[in-house]
Structures are given as structure tokens and as C-alpha cells.
């Protein structure tokens with residue numbers, strides 16, 4: 039295994055920047071720059087390359103088996119200027135046996151050395167990308183091994199069913215007829231129920247990862263764009279007294295009380311007077327239908343449809359319980375209502391967060407459902423074994439290679 043290095047902090051001005059090394063040569067290379075260092079410890083050292091002083095740095099060393107990657111690791115905590123980091127990276131790049139790390143390579147080594155399981159790696163990727171509180175919490179749960187715990191429990195249930203079946207197969211010749219199938223079926227049913235619940239949570243977890251969509255809809259001129267601008271805190275959309283101003287769907291990402299939300303401003307709904315407006319209205323209807331929630335601005339009392347909040351517009355003094363994009367009246371209350379509606383769905387989330395998890399659990403369910411009514415014990419056993427395999431793939435115990443590329447594609451260099 040070669041020794042890799044990279045800046046672990048974003049390039050640019052910062053108080054402190056970290057450059058990391060991982061691999062068999064990490065300590066000896068660090069010692070050649072910093073002088074004597076403990077195998078596992080830290081020291082403040084002057085980094086010297088020939089007669090060039092690079093920086094005075096805090097150097098952290100981690101022994102094999104006691105580091106993030108599981109390999110010998112060295113961290114240089116440098117003064118955070120781009121020039122200092124560049125100088126050290128240049129020197130490291132010129133040392134034989136050292137090379138710049140690829141995106142996610144430190145984490146890949148942690149996975150290969152069993153320091154993290156596959157779900158934890160996915161959690162880590164999400165944690166690094168987290169922008170809102172809901173994203174941070176969700177990612178941290180997976181990163182902290184929540185999936186591993188579940189997989190262990192599911193695995194034990196399946197193995198127990200398998201043991202019962204195999205016992206029957208082994209003693210098939212003996213004439214004590216024991217029907218283990220009711221107990222097997224009971225265990226399988228419980229497992230199916232748990233997996234189905236997890237599958238149901240994936241759609242919401244995906245929303246937390248990518249953001250909920252909330253569409254502002256309503257008649258032309260009702261004040262949708264003005265309200266969007268108020269919520270965004272900037273002039274994201276053009277507003278005017280002319281009905282039919284907005285045509286394209288305008289998206290603004292925001293953090294609503296910790297929830298990631300993409301707010302959509304849309305074209306006012308009416309019989310279009312021209313072709314461009316008609317196309318805009320078509321887009322509005324399409325995107326509105328896909329949105330997680332529609333906020334419909336109205337000028338008088340109206341009934342709310344499914345997945346819709348109806349709000350009275352242009353209530354400038356807030357006296358009628360509505361909202362005003364112009365004065366800001368009622369905006370906090372509207373945000374509360376939106377967050378309430380979306381947050382209500384979060385309770386469905388379990389430990390499964392991604393399409394990969396869903397498809398693995400779907401595979402497990404497919405095999406478990408084939409158990410019902412199956413009289414051939416060998417086939418029952420095989421189906422349960424295949425279900426265990428699908429469950430194992432959730433944490434990367436099997437079939438890891440197929441998915442690694444996709445997962446690490448989202449990592450940045452230095453992680």
C-alpha cells in the first residue's frame with residue numbers, strides 16, 4: 039500500500055490548515071521534515087526541507103491500528119495560508135513513494151481496514167455535505183453505526199430461522215415429525231414487517247438529504263414572488279404590477295428552522311394570454327404536483343386541497359390571519375405551518391437513507407416473501423440465505439466493490 043497525502047481542509051485563508059499523510063511511510067517522511075517524533079503522539083516542530091523552513095507546525099502522529107484509516111497517519115497542523123499548504127504539498131509530492139490522495143481515499147482505507155462500515159461511510163459523506171440541522175442529525179445517526187446495529191438484529195433473526203430449517207433438513211430421515219415452519223414463518227414475518235417499515239422511511243430520508251420542495255402557487259398578481267423574496271431575504275424573483283410576470287419556475291434553497299427546503303416561485307395560474315405564459319403555467323402545474331407541499335396564496339376564503347396550505351395574501355397588517363410579502367406580517371406563522379407539515383413526516387425515517395439501502399432491502403423482502411407456502415425446505419433455506427446476503431450488503435459485508443465507485447464519487451480530496 040502506498041503512502042498518500044492531501045490537505046484535509048478547504049483551500050483558502052484559514053487560521054489553521056491540516057495536511058494528512060496515511061500509509062507505511064507516513065512517520066518516516068514526517069520525521070525527515072520535523073525531526074524525531076513519537077510513533078503515536080504530538081509535538082510542535084519546525085518543518086525543514088533541506089535549508090528551506092516551511093512552517094512551525096503542530097504534528098500529530100497516529101500509530102497503525104490507532105488512526106482514522108487504520109494505517110500509520112501523520113497530521114501537520116499548519117498556519118493556514120494557501121502558500122504554506124502549497125509549499126508542504128510540493129515537498130511531499132517530490133518524495134519517492136508518496137502521492138496525492140484521490141477523492142475519498144482516506145475514508146476508503148478506513149473502510150478497507152474495517153474502521154468504518156459501508157453505511158457509516160455513506161453517513162460520513164452526508165455529514166460532510168450537511169447544511170441544515172436536520173441533515174446533520176440524520177447523517178450523524180448513520181455515521182454513528184445505527185445501520186450496523188439494525189443489520190445485526192435482522193441478521194440474527196434470519197440466522198435463527200435458518201438454523202430451524204437446517205435442523206429439519208438434517209433430521210429429515212428420522213421419524214419424529216417436527217414442523218418448524220410456523221416458527222420460521224413467524225420470524226420471517228417479523229423481519230418483513232421491520233424491513234417494510236424501513237423501506238417506507240427512505241423517501242422521507244431522501245428528502246432530508248436533497249431538500250423538501252415547497253411550491254408557491256396561486257393566481258397572477260396575488261403576491262407569490264414578493265413572498266418568495268421576503269422568505270429568501272433577497273430579490274430572487276422579479277415582481278411587478280403586471281399579472282403574468284413570473285414564467286419560469288424560480289428555485290431558492292433555504293434553511294427553514296433546520297429543514298432543507300427548496301422554495302419554488304411559479305407562474306400565476308389563469309387562462310394564458312400568450313404562448314410563453316402558457317408554457318410557464320404548464321411548468322408550474324408539473325412542478326407543483328411533484329412538490330412536497332403547495333402553499334396556495336388566495337385573495338378570499340378557499341378550501342385547502344391535498345398536500346396544500348391555503349393562505350390569505352396581501353394581509354399587510356396581519357389582521358386577517360393571512361400573510362404579507364410586502365410588510366412581512368404573518369410570515370413567521372406561515373413558516374411555522376410549513377415546517378410543521380414537513381417535520382411531521384420525519385418520524386417515518388429509520389436507519390435507511392438512500393436508494394441503495396432501499397434496493398438492498400427490497401431484495402431481502404423479495405426472498406423473504408418467497409418463503410410463504412414453500413414446502414421444499416431446501417428452497418426455503420436458500421431464500422433466507424439470499425435475504426441475509428442482501429441484508430449484509432447494507433453495511434458492505436458483501437458486494438462492496440459494485441457500489442464503492444458511486445459512493446466515493448461524492449467525496450472531496452482529503453477525506
Ligand SMILES: Nc1nc2c(c(=O)[nH]1)N(C=O)[C@@H](CNc1ccc(C(=O)N[C@@H](CCC(=O)O)C(=O)O)cc1)CN2
Nearest residue numbers: 046056058078079098099100103104105106107111113
Ligand atoms: N485533526 C483531525 N480532526 C478530525 C479528524 C481527523 O482525522 N483529524 N476526523 C476525521 O474524520 C474526525 C474525527 N475522527 C477521527 C476518528 C478516529 C481517529 C483516530 O485516530 N482514532 C484512534 C485513536 C487516536 C487517539 O486517541 O490518539 C483509534 O480509534 O484508535 C481520529 C479522528 C473529525 N476531526
Ligand SMILES: Nc1nc2c(ncn2[C@@H]2O[C@H](COP(=O)(O)OP(=O)(O)OP(=O)(O)O)[C@@H](O)[C@H]2O)c(=O)[nH]1
Nearest residue numbers: 258259260261262263264278282283284306363364
Ligand atoms: N399590498 C400588498 N401588495 C403586494 C403584496 N405582495 C405583492 N404585492 C403587489 O402585488 C403585485 C404583484 O406582486 P407579485 O409578487 O409580482 O405577484 P405574483 O403572484 O408573483 O404575480 P405573477 O408572477 O404575475 O403570477 C406587485 O405590485 C406587488 O407589489 C403584499 O403582501 N401586499
Ligand SMILES: [Mg+2]
Nearest residue numbers: 262263283284
Ligand atoms: Mg411572480
